[in-house]
Amino acid sequence: MHGRSNRMRIAVLFALPVVVLLTTYALGQPPAEPKTFTTASSEIRYLGSAYCSLCHTQPQPQLKNSLQHVWLNEFTTWSKTDKHSLAFKNLKEERGLAMARRLGKDVLKAETGCLGCHSASVAEVMRSSTDKNQGDAFNRADGVSCENCHGPGEKWLGEHASSWWRTKSPAHKAELGMNDLRSPSIQAEKCLSCHIGNSDEKKVVTHAMYAAGHPPLPSIEVATYGDQIPRHWRTLQEKRDDGKNNPDYDPKAVENHLAYEGDQLERSKLAVVSAAIALKTSMALLAKESNSSAAKPNHEDVPGLGWPDYARFDCTSCHHELERPSWRQDRGFTSAPGRPPVVRWPSFVAALGVEKLATDDPKAKLLLEEMKAHEAAIDDATRAKPFGRSEDMGAAAAKYAAWADGLAKKLETSKFDGKLVTAILQRLVQEASETDLDYDAARHVGWTIWAFRSDLGKNLKNGEEVDRILVRISSELRLQLPTGRDQSIEKQLSDALRTMGEYKPTAFREDLKSLAPLLAP
Numbered sequence: 001m002h003g004r005s006n007r008m009r010i011a012v013l014f015a016l017p018v019v020v021l022l023t024t025y026a027l028g029q030p031p032a033e034p035k036t037f038t039t040a041s042s043e044i045r046y047l048g049s050a051y052c053s054l055c056h057t058q059p060q061p062q063l064k065n066s067l068q069h070v071w072l073n074e075f076t077t078w079s080k081t082d083k084h085s086l087a088f089k090n091l092k093e094e095r096g097l098a099m100a101r102r103l104g105k106d107v108l109k110a111e112t113g114c115l116g117c118h119s120a121s122v123a124e125v126m127r128s129s130t131d132k133n134q135g136d137a138f139n140r141a142d143g144v145s146c147e148n149c150h151g152p153g154e155k156w157l158g159e160h161a162s163s164w165w166r167t168k169s170p171a172h173k174a175e176l177g178m179n180d181l182r183s184p185s186i187q188a189e190k191c192l193s194c195h196i197g198n199s200d201e202k203k204v205v206t207h208a209m210y211a212a213g214h215p216p217l218p219s220i221e222v223a224t225y226g227d228q229i230p231r232h233w234r235t236l237q238e239k240r241d242d243g244k245n246n247p248d249y250d251p252k253a254v255e256n257h258l259a260y261e262g263d264q265l266e267r268s269k270l271a272v273v274s275a276a277i278a279l280k281t282s283m284a285l286l287a288k289e290s291n292s293s294a295a296k297p298n299h300e301d302v303p304g305l306g307w308p309d310y311a312r313f314d315c316t317s318c319h320h321e322l323e324r325p326s327w328r329q330d331r332g333f334t335s336a337p338g339r340p341p342v343v344r345w346p347s348f349v350a351a352l353g354v355e356k357l358a359t360d361d362p363k364a365k366l367l368l369e370e371m372k373a374h375e376a377a378i379d380d381a382t383r384a385k386p387f388g389r390s391e392d393m394g395a396a397a398a399k400y401a402a403w404a405d406g407l408a409k410k411l412e413t414s415k416f417d418g419k420l421v422t423a424i425l426q427r428l429v430q431e432a433s434e435t436d437l438d439y440d441a442a443r444h445v446g447w448t449i450w451a452f453r454s455d456l457g458k459n460l461k462n463g464e465e466v467d468r469i470l471v472r473i474s475s476e477l478r479l480q481l482p483t484g485r486d487q488s489i490e491k492q493l494s495d496a497l498r499t500m501g502e503y504k505p506t507a508f509r510e511d512l513k514s515l516a517p518l519l520a521p
């Protein structure tokens with residue numbers, strides 16, 4: 001978190017433009033729209049959340065028009081309730097320090113590999129130390145702050161505060177460095193670069209880090225995780241609902257600029273698109289770290305990482321009790337008996353995305369065949385020798401990642417209405433009730449069911465009975481994250497690990513079997 005001294009520094013260094021901006025705002029006159037733009041986003045600087053705090057701390061009544069669109073208290077939500085604002089601080093708390101000791105490394109040094117996910121991207125931090133013009137308010141201690149998700153602010157800070165900014169295309173905003181988080185795939189790509197990993201951005205949790213004490217990165221469904229940040233924004237539907245009680249609401253001003261159709265179930269769409277992006281992200285991570293010719297290894301600069309890194313395989317395949325009867329023996333083995341399979345919890349829900357597309361166009365069924373072929377290629381490469389034949393795994397994973405990216409793009413431009421979501425919810429429950437899912441995949445399915453269910457609201461028949469079963473599933477799989485800054489991941493870790501260790505697919509399947517008839521058409 002930034003301190004008062006930081007605010008003072010900005011006040012001195014950047015007072016003029018911001019005061020001009022704030023003053024024009026107070027007078028209700030947005031600055032004139034600039035006409036030309038020529039910027040390459042790679043050169044845009046990060047400013048620091050202290051800037052954003054100037055206007056995004058507390059809503060000003062004179063910004064009535066803007067309040068239809070944004071809450072203007074986002075900084076307060078982030079700094080008071082969002083764990084992301086603790087991400088850097090936590091490196092220096094008990095668990096972070098214990099990890100540092102076990103790794104024998106300074107976790108605050110860029111080369112140790114923690115900062116990419118717990119602060120600004122390492123590349124940015126490095127640029128800032130060589131670039132004398134770096135915005136002075138930029139502060140690593142902000143942790144994961146506004147610009148980590150929204151993009152570096154230098155080029156858009158001034159004009160974005162005008163209501164005409166909303167009318168600009170996502171491409172225009174992106175050119176100036178602002179990420180189009182309204183796009184489900186771009187949003188998911190952002191979150192998952194840290195919540196799964198991205199070696200190009202130097203964001204990788206290695207097995208060495210896990211063994212030193214990093215909490216296992218759980219599976220993630222972006223709509224639910226967004227809720228649990230908790231959200232500092234409204235969905236389009238929520239903005240519209242608010243507008244019903246607001247005489248000033250101007251649907252044109254709020255909705256007209258949107259490149260994404262509003263009359264859809266947004267969270268359901270985000271859940272399915274983000275599954276495809278999660279599959280892409282996991283496979284890209286695998287591809288980048290393997291010695292294939294399709295993807296040159298770049299792990300030399302990721303500290304401590306040698307192929308094959310255990311962290312790319314399913315944790316519980318190695319870390320579990322031996323027991324009898326054994327559900328793993330009953331389930332069978334995807335690669336070969338006794339060889340750990342690679343991480344691929346996203347594929348079950350991603351396959352649902354393919355089925356969604358096939359409801360629009362029967363030809364899309366072919367995609368399912370393609371997906372099966374990609375899965376088989378990964379399995380063959382993993383089976384070939386212990387921990388897989390690296391070259392083949394890399395090549396297969398790179399192809400699968402490209403395919404999943406294509407799937408996400410198709411899903412992003414297809415429509416998710418109530419009828420469709422009702423149908424795929426039923427499908428998901430039915431298919432998952434017939435499959436032995438591992439813990440991460442089961443949670444991913446659980447969160448996705450919740451996202452669909454909450455979007456359907458009163459339109460779901462048997463709603464109350466459905467919810468009773470969902471509450472049970474939620475507690476069995478710990479679907480409720482320790483939301484908020486005051487509920488630490490660290491403190492709940494032993495419980496979380498116990499649930500993970502004791503998980504058996506049978507209970508989840510039974511729950512889903514009792515859910516299925518309630519959803520039948």
Ligand code: HEC
Pocket residue numbers: 018021022047048049051052053054055056063065066067069070146147150153157160161162163164165166173
């Ligand atoms: C000078 C005041 C001011 C500052 C400083 C400021 N904002 Fe804003 N911001 C606004 C206002 C006002 C709006 C709403 C504009 C409108 O009416 O559409 C806004 C809108 C936004 C939006 C929505 C944009 C869109 O395209 O729909 C985002 C995201 C945002 N701000 C993020 C940030 C971040 C991140 C920072 C810090 C780097 C920041 N803002 C700094 C005043 C400010």
Ligand code: HEC
Pocket residue numbers: 083090091095096099100107112113114115116117118193194195196197198202203204205209214215216217218488489490491
């Ligand atoms: C790929 C991104 C990534 C990297 C690299 C990474 N982390 Fe994390 N870290 C996360 C995420 C995401 C979480 C939250 C996990 C969850 O939701 O349970 C987390 C959680 C933590 C926590 C628990 C925080 C709490 O609230 O109790 C600690 C401590 C931690 N990381 C330390 C480190 C250290 C030290 C390093 C470097 C050795 C590191 N991390 C590297 C992404 C990363």
Ligand code: HEC
Pocket residue numbers: 049052053056069070071072074075076078079084144145146147148149150181182187226232233234
């Ligand atoms: C972990 C990622 C993340 C962080 C950190 C973050 N945001 Fe956001 N923010 C989002 C997402 C995702 C949205 C939803 C985008 C959408 O649907 O329009 C959003 C929406 C917003 C909006 C409303 C835009 C709209 O179209 O409704 C504003 C304003 C905003 N953020 C400002 C901020 C500010 C200021 C900070 C820092 C104090 C911040 N955000 C930190 C991810 C983040």
Ligand code: HEC
Pocket residue numbers: 083084086087088090116117118119144148149187190191192193194195222225226228229481482483484489
């Ligand atoms: C720059 C890396 C980064 C990005 C981008 C990012 N996160 Fe995180 N996220 C983290 C880290 C690190 C933590 C753990 C923070 C801590 O407790 O120290 C975390 C924690 C969380 C938590 C709390 C998890 C728990 O178990 O309580 C949620 C929820 C979350 N993130 C959701 C999101 C969503 C949704 C997005 C995208 C809109 C996103 N994150 C983007 C790094 C990131």
Ligand code: HEC
Pocket residue numbers: 207210211212213215216217310311312313314315316317318319340
């Ligand atoms: C291929 C098998 C394998 C996979 C897959 C694997 N590990 Fe490990 N793990 C090991 C071995 C071997 C050790 C060293 C055990 C020892 O020192 O006693 C270890 C040690 C650990 C330790 C420290 C020792 C302990 O029991 O507390 C943790 C924590 C850990 N792994 C977490 C993970 C996580 C999280 C994942 C998944 C992201 C994972 N491991 C995947 C084999 C594996």
